[in-house]
Every structure is written in C-alpha cells, then in structure tokens.
Amino acid sequence: MAKAHTLSDNFNDNSTDTSKWLAFGKYEEVNQRLELRLDGLSKTASGYTSTATYDLTGSRFALEVIQTLRPVVGARTFLRAFVTEEVNEVGMLVENGLLHCGQTVGGTRTALASVPYEPARHLWWRLREDSGTTYWETSGDGKSWQVLASKVNPISLTAVKLSFGAGRDDGFPSLGLAIFDSANAPDAGLPRRVEERRLSAQRVREQAAELAAARPHAAHFNNNDEVNYPSRNYVGNYSKGLRHDALGDPDPVSYGSLLRALESRDPGDFEEILLGGAKKLTNPQAGLAFDLEAPDAQAVTLPPAPRFDSEQAADEMGELYWMALARDVPFIDYATGAATSGSIIQGAIDSLNNQFPGFGGTRTVNVQNLFRGIYPGEQVGPYVSQFLLKGNADPRKPEGQGRSALDGYITYGSQVIDQRHWTVKGFPEVGAAADYLTSFPRWLEVQNGRDDRGNDQFDMTRRRFIRNLRDGANFVHFDQVVNAFYNAAFYLLSEPTGNQNQGTGRPMVDMEFPSNPGNPYDPPGTAGDSRTQVGFATFGPIHLLQVLIEVAGRAGRAVWWQKWGVHRRLRPEEYGGRVDNALNERRSYPFSASIRNALSYSTGGLGLHFRARYGTGSYLLPQAYPEGAPTHPAYGAGHATISGACATILKAFFDEKAPIESPVVSNADGTALTLYTGADATQLTVGGELNKLAGNIALFRNAAGVHWRSDYTESLPLGEKVAIGLLQEMSRTFNEDDAFFQFTKFDGTTVRIFDGCVEPVAVP
Numbered sequence: 192m193a194k195a196h197t198l199s200d201n202f203n204d205n206s207t208d209t210s211k212w213l214a215f216g217k218y219e220e221v222n223q224r225l226e227l228r229l230d231g232l233s234k235t236a237s238g239y240t241s242t243a244t245y246d247l248t249g250s251r252f253a254l255e256v257i258q259t260l261r262p263v264v265g266a267r268t269f270l271r272a273f274v275t276e277e278v279n280e281v282g283m284l285v286e287n288g289l290l291h292c293g294q295t296v297g298g299t300r301t302a303l304a305s306v307p308y309e310p311a312r313h314l315w316w317r318l319r320e321d322s323g324t325t326y327w328e329t330s331g332d333g334k335s336w337q338v339l340a341s342k343v344n345p346i347s348l349t350a351v352k353l354s355f356g357a358g359r360d361d362g363f364p365s366l367g368l369a370i371f372d373s374a375n376a377p378d379a380g381l382p383r384r385v386e387e388r389r390l391s392a393q394r395v396r397e398q399a400a401e402l403a404a405a406r407p408h409a410a411h412f413n414n415n416d417e418v419n420y421p422s423r424n425y426v427g428n429y430s431k432g433l434r435h436d437a438l439g440d441p442d443p444v445s446y447g448s449l450l451r452a453l454e455s456r457d458p459g460d461f462e463e464i465l466l467g468g469a470k471k472l473t474n475p476q477a478g479l480a481f482d483l484e485a486p487d488a489q490a491v492t493l494p495p496a497p498r499f500d501s502e503q504a505a506d507e508m509g510e511l512y513w514m515a516l517a518r519d520v521p522f523i524d525y526a527t528g529a530a531t532s533g534s535i536i537q538g539a540i541d542s543l544n545n546q547f548p549g550f551g552g553t554r555t556v557n558v559q560n561l562f563r564g565i566y567p568g569e570q571v572g573p574y575v576s577q578f579l580l581k582g583n584a585d586p587r588k589p590e591g592q593g594r595s596a597l598d599g600y601i602t603y604g605s606q607v608i609d610q611r612h613w614t615v616k617g618f619p620e621v622g623a624a625a626d627y628l629t630s631f632p633r634w635l636e637v638q639n640g641r642d643d644r645g646n647d648q649f650d651m652t653r654r655r656f657i658r659n660l661r662d663g664a665n666f667v668h669f670d671q672v673v674n675a676f677y678n679a680a681f682y683l684l685s686e687p688t689g690n691q692n693q694g695t696g697r698p699m700v701d702m703e704f705p706s707n708p709g710n711p712y713d714p715p716g717t718a719g720d721s722r723t724q725v726g727f728a729t730f731g732p733i734h735l736l737q738v739l740i741e742v743a744g745r746a747g748r749a750v751w752w753q754k755w756g757v758h759r760r761l762r763p764e765e766y767g768g769r770v771d772n773a774l775n776e777r778r779s780y781p782f783s784a785s786i787r788n789a790l791s792y793s794t795g796g797l798g799l800h801f802r803a804r805y806g807t808g809s810y811l812l813p814q815a816y817p818e819g820a821p822t823h824p825a826y827g828a829g830h831a832t833i834s835g836a837c838a839t840i841l842k843a844f845f846d847e848k849a850p851i852e853s854p855v856v857s858n859a860d861g862t863a864l865t866l867y868t869g870a871d872a873t874q875l876t877v878g879g880e881l882n883k884l885a886g887n888i889a890l891f892r893n894a895a896g897v898h899w900r901s902d903y904t905e906s907l908p909l910g911e912k913v914a915i916g917l918l919q920e921m922s923r924t925f926n927e928d929d930a931f932f933q934f935t936k937f938d939g940t941t942v943r944i945f946d947g948c949v950e951p952v953a954v955p
Contacts, residue, residue, distance in 0.1 A: 565904065
C-alpha cells in the first residue's frame with residue numbers, strides 16, 4: 192500500500208484529479224488553489240477525500256491552508272486521517288478562532304491540544320507517524336515544524352483515507368472561503384509579480400520597514416469574469432466611463448486599453464485609456480503607490496467576488512432592488528411595515544427569505560435585521576448608529592443648543608458639528624426626481640461618460656437627522672468617509688460624565704468614555720494609570736486624530752489596488768443594464784434566472800412593487816445619485832474599507848465595552864431625536880456602535896444602488912487588516928512601558944497589539 196507522503200497535489204491545473212480525490216459539497220480548483228464554499232444554511236460540508244487508502248506509518252500528510260472559514264461557532268476547516276469517518280480518526284481543525292488537535296476512537300472524541308489560530312504561524316498542517324507515535328504539527332513555511340501534540344498511535348494508521356475541507360453545523364451568512372494551496376507538494380513560492388512587489392516595498396521602506404518587510408504579501412485572484420463569457424466580452428466587469436456599444440456592453444478595444452495600462456503600470460499608458468466621454472476614471476494608479484507605514488497596498492487581498500453568472504450575485508441584486516424601493520420608509524416605521532400585508536417592508540422580508548436566500552445577510556430575515564450588517568452590534572438597537580445621531584451634553588450651553596444629547600450637536604472645541612444635514616427629496620414628493628438612471632437612453636449616456644454630478648434636488652425646507660435609507664445614501668454621497676469617524680472621536684473625547692443625555696461633568700475634562708485598557712495614561716485609577724502624566728501626542732487626542740486620517744489613506748490605497756489591479760467587478764447599475772436588456776429581449780446574458788423571475792410581473796413580490804413604482808418596460812436599478820455609481824470598480828468598497836479601518840482605530844483607543852446609555856432614534860420626518868425604548872436599549876456599547884457606524888457607512892452606499900452586499904461584507908475586514916498592520920508597526924515606536932491596544936475584531940475574536948506583536952486573546 193502506498194505511503195501517505197506519496198499522495199500529492201498542488202492544484203495548479205485548476206481541475207480536480209479524480210484519480211486522487213473524491214470531491215464533495217461545493218468546490219472549485221481555480222487560481223491554482225482549491226477553494227471551498229458552503230451551500231445553503233443547513234449543516235453541510237465541502238472538500239476532498241482520497242480515493243484510495245494510504246499507509247501513514249513512517250509517513251506524513253501535509254496540507255497548506257491559505258484561509259479558513261470565518262471564526263464562528265459551528266464553522267470549521269479540517270484535516271483528518273480516518274479508518275472509519277467520525278468513528279476512528281485523527282485530525283486537526285480550526286473553529287471559533289482556535290486550532291484543535293484531536294482523535295476519535297470508537298466514536299469517542301478526545302481533544303489533545305488547542306491553541307489560538309494564527310494564519311501565518313499555522314500556514315501548514317501535518318499529520319505524521321514515526322515509530323508508533325502520531326504527531327500533530329504546524330509550520331509557517333512548510334520547512335520548520337512545531338509539534339502541537341503527540342501520542343502513541345490511538346488507531347491503526349496502516350490503511351487510512353485522507354480528507355480535508357470545511358463544514359458547518361448551523362446557518363451563518365457570509366462564512367467566506369476555505370482555501371488550500373497544496374497537499375504534500377513543495378511550495379513553489381508566490382507569483383512573480385507579487386514577490387517583486389514585496390521586495391520593492393522592503394527597499395522603499397528600508398530600515399523603518401522591518402515589520403512590513405517580514406510580512407508576506409498575499410497573492411491576488413479575481414473571479415475570472417474577464418474570460419468566463421467569450422461571447423459577451425467583459426459584460427461581467429466594470430466598464431463605466433469607457434466606450435460601449437448601443438446596448439451598453441463594453442467595447443473590447445476600450446476595455447483592453449485599460450488592461451494594457453494596468454499590466455504595464457506605465458503612467459503614459461493610463462493617459463492613453465480610451466474613454467467613452469468627458470468623465471474621467473477615478474485614480475486607477477492609487478494602488479501602485481508605496482506606503483512607509485502599515486501594510487503595503489498590495490500586501491492584503493480580498494477573495495474573488497461572486498461571479499456575474501452566480502446565484503449569489505443575482506440574490507445580492509435582489510436586495511438592492513428592495514433597498515431602492517424602501518429608500519423613503521422611515522426606520523421607525525419598519526415594525527409597522529413588517530406587520531402590514533402588501534407593504535414594501537413586508538414584501539422585502541418575504542422576498543429575501545424566499546426569492547433571494549443567498550443575498551448574504553442574516554437569515555431568517557426579520558424587521559430587526561432587514562438591510563443590516565452582520566457584524567457584532569449591527570443588529571442591536573436602532574438601525575442608525577448613535578454616532579450619526581447623538582450630540583454631546585454640555586450643561587453650560589442653552590436649551591436646544593447643545594445642553595442635551597438630543598439636540599444633536601457634537602462638540603468640536605468651541606465649534607459644533609450638527610448631526611442634521613441637508614437631505615434630498617423623497618420619491619413621494621410630487622415633481623421630485625429622486626431616483627435616477629431609470630431610462631435606458633440616459634443610463635447609456637452615463638455609462639459612456641456623461642457627468643450628471645451636482646444635479647441633486649435638495650430638500651431645503653430644513654436640515655434633518657438620518658431617518659431612512661435615502662438620507663443615509665445622501666450622507667455618503669458627499670462625505671470623505673473619515674468625517675463620521677472624526678465625529679465619533681470628538682463625541683467620545685468630549686462627552687462629560689453624567690447620564691449621556693444631560694451631562695453634569697466638565698466637557699473634555701471629566702470624560703464619560705474610558706480609554707482602551709492598554710492606554711498607559713487612562714483610564715484613571717487603573718493599574719496602568721500614570722501618576723504624573725496624561726496622553727496627548729501619544730495615547731491622547733492628537734495621536735488618535737493622526738492615526739484616523741493615516742489609516743484612511745492607507746486603507747484607501749489598499750482597496751484601490753483590489754478595485755483596479757485585481758477584481759474590476761461591475762457596479763450594480765451595470766448589472767441592472769444587463770437585466771434590462773435581457774428582460775426587454777434586446778440581448779441575452781448568463782446571469783441567474785432568479786432575478787429575471789423575481790422581476791416578472793406574474794410572480795408578485797418584487798415585480799409587483801417595482802412596476803407599481805417605476806412603471807413597465809424598465810428594469811434598471813434606480814440610482815439615488817444623478818450620476819449613478821462612481822467611475823471606479825465596485826469591489827472592494829472604498830467607503831466600507833476605510834470605515835472598517837477607522838472603526839478599528841477607535842476601538843483600539845477607547846474601551847469598546849463601555850455602554851452607550853439613553854440611545855436615540857430620529858422621528859419619522861427627521862426633525863427631532865427621541866429616546867429609543869426597544870427591549871435591547873440597554874445593550875448598546877461603544878464597540879458595537881462603532882461596528883454599526885462602519886456598517887451604516889458601507890450599506891448606505893448599497894442603498895444608493897452603487898455597491899453590493901459582498902462589497903461591504905469583505906471590505907470591512909480588509910480595512911481592519913490595514914489598521915492592525917499600522918498599529919502593529921506603530922507599537923514598536925512607543926517609549927511607554929506596557930502599552931498595548933486590545934479590541935474585538937469584526938469576526939468576534941479579540942487581539943492584543945504590543946511591541947510589534949499581534950496576539951489573539953482568550954476572552955471569557
């Protein structure tokens with residue numbers, strides 16, 4: 192019988208070797224890797240099992256694990272050698288942020304070792320047998336191995352099958368991919384272009400880049416949509432601002448001029464891109480810039496976006512049509528709408544549960560999680576984060592002008608920021624052109640570069656608090672992303688002690704919100720509190736404000752590389768053009784039939800509501816902005832990535848567990864704030880509301896019709912990676928003893944950053 196180490200596969204041929212593997216679940220060998228997704232929301236698994244049995248004695252089986260599923264309870268990525276599966280086996284798995292080594296003998300499972308999972312340190316997993324002892328081992332490079340557990344062989348290993356993959360017990364949205372790069376195959380190294388970039392970053396950053404130079408660069412892969420549809424060249428990719436044919440499909444020559452520039456990276460080639468009109472592309476060279484601190488723009492990556500022809504893309508599009516229909520429904524009326532048969536809110540809930548189950552949000556959809564994000568805190572309390580509504584309480588100020596948090600004024604020193612803003616007119620108002628690009632001729636003109644920016648119709652009757660999706664979409668139309676996080680920083684720095692609605696302490700002196708536990712100067716009275724100093728340029732307000740803007744730029748460059756250099760995913764408005772062409776029988780496309788069926792009048796649900804609002808004949812996705820989407824690709828999302836980075840910085844500077852008391856919500860017309868009295872009113876925290884703030888900023892772009900759900904889901908963690916890298920390098924520079932940053936990541940795990948190290952923390 193063959194030894195286990197003779198079974199090898201580097202997955203470079205992009206097809207399953209059926210002589211070696213029996214595949215199960217949803218799998219794809221692509222990008223010279225094996226990528227696994229989990230179908231549906233019930234218990235399921237995907238992966239490979241060897242077709243033959245192998246002798247593991249005096250042998251080994253090593254697996255390169257590039258990425259595991261998101262660390263939630265019930266979702267696992269595994270490697271096992273078994274005689275009888277789940278009866279007699281040995282194996283390793285990652286679940287809930289921990290790497291476990293264990294055995295199952297006669298159906299009884301025994302854990303032998305568990306350690307916090309660190310992707311870089313635990314890149315390779317290996318099961319090895321030597322002289323009657325089984326070893327469970329890991330490695331960061333596939334060469335130097337660390338033994339996590341060893342034991343006299345618990346089962347016979349002379350004839351075992353080898354299996355690896357991913358599985359889950361319960362439904363959870365957006366578990367991501369499990370990715371394997373090789374099985375018992377030597378590492379051939381990173382792709383040439385990626386490796387060149389890593390070495391170039393090391394040279395530019397020189398001695399100040401010790402940590403960054405040691406940080407390996409990720410390899411970048413897209414969903415291959417540029418070659419997936421040879422009869423419809425580039426229809427699954429972003430092309431707005433380039434040239435198009437009469438039905439809005441990309442002109443191959445124009446698109447090719449973009450690809451030529453991206454491949455050559457020659458500034459002159461970018462000047463030769465063939466545009467469709469006067470409107471210019473947004474910053475395609477940004478991801479080629481180097482940074483002197485934080486991860487290089489090309490050191491982090493995103494998984495491939497859903498393919499143009501995938502069910503997920505169609506289901507995400509279904510949610511966007513519903514968000515467009517619901518733009519003017521006040522958030523405080525969602526509960527009433529969910530209880531009203533035939534309402535838009537009830538229609539959206541029913542449709543997302545039944546017509547578009549793979550849209551990527553929490554299932555089962557209900558009034559509390561409709562159109563919301565999936566990360567901790569996003570589904571607690573009101574839809575809108577308190578950092579977009581509340582003001583500081585200042586007992587020195589007059590009634591109605593900042594004495595109460597309900598006045599909505601954030602203290603900026605002696606100035607104030609009003610949380611009210613100028614909104615745009617809603618659809619129900621007679622004569623208001625609130626939704627745009629609903630006619631094909633104008634849509635086509637905009638695809639070819641027509642510039643309709645500045646044609647918004649503002650509601651000038653009064654400024655309003657964010658009350659619905661349209662207000663939120665308008666907020667993220669004109670911001671620079673960091674605005675909201677600066678506001679949150681000033682709110683947290685300025686709120687005096689008291690009940691957070693009627694403060695009694697001294698603003699900016701007696702601070703209501705404590706600093707992060709790792710701050711060497713605050714919170715006062717703790718073990719780490721300095722007896723003689725306070726923070727300012729380090730671990731104080733200036734430090735915080737500096738890092739917010741620094742991380743915003745670095746996160747922006749990282750995601751711009753993903754947009755232009757890797758994925759080039761089309762915008763929802765472009766997908767809507769394909770839908771419109773297909774349903775009007777102008778041209779066929781290989782997208783999922785679910786969106787076609789849902790928009791059909793005869794099926795009810797989305798089709799009925801959509802035609803009632805926009806009439807017959809148009810299936811374009813209504814845009815909240817006159818110009819539609821920006822002139823850069825969709826994936827990842829700039830707002831979402833920068834928001835993920837900025838929220839991470841704020842969590843690193845403040846105690847994320849501190850409560851947000853007396854939460855507020857806007858009334859139906861946005862003219863006033865009222866106290867939120869839901870059953871979860873006492874469960875809001877600083878960390879949860881910062882996550883919600885990041886989710887709001889990202890998903891309000893979806894509400895405008897310019898981004899996809901998966902743009903949000905994947906981009907917040909991308910921004911977080913940039914922020915963690917920045918803090919990691921910054922932590923090497925401090926003179927203060929024992930200072931650290933500690934916070935909960937979007938995936939629910941906790942990390943501590945100190946002296947150039949990032950370590951997982953077990954939190955009870």
